[in-house]
Amino acid sequence: MASNFIKVKCKKCGNVQTVFSHATREVVCLGCGAVLLEPTGGKAHLVYGEIVEVVDEPKEKGAGAKERNEEASEENGTRGASSE
Numbered sequence: 001m002a003s004n005f006i007k008v009k010c011k012k013c014g015n016v017q018t019v020f021s022h023a024t025r026e027v028v029c030l031g032c033g034a035v036l037l038e039p040t041g042g043k044a045h046l047v048y049g050e051i052v053e054v055v056d057e058p059k060e061k062g063a064g065a066k067e068r069n070e071e072a073s074e075e076n077g078t079r080g081a082s083s084e
């Protein structure tokens with residue numbers, strides 16, 4: 001599963017900032033300096049932070065050009081090949 005960004009709201013002052021969900025360092029509130037997240041080696045542990053929104057990786061380019069390559073199930077496979 002890809003790591004992503006989360007919008008975290010400070011429980012102390014209400015400031016909202018976007019942080020990396022797998023932060024490897026303490027993330028402090030830009031408003032009051034409270035520790036929002038602390039690293040755990042995996043997904044960061046929330047201290048004074050509260051997740052308000054999960055943000056996908058901000059590397060989308062050219063919105064609207066999304067095409068899904070659906071692989072149609074092929075029917076010319078080996079059907080009824082049960083050897084009995």
Ligand SMILES: [Zn+2]
Pocket residue numbers: 010011012013014015029030031032033034
């Ligand atoms: Zn704060």
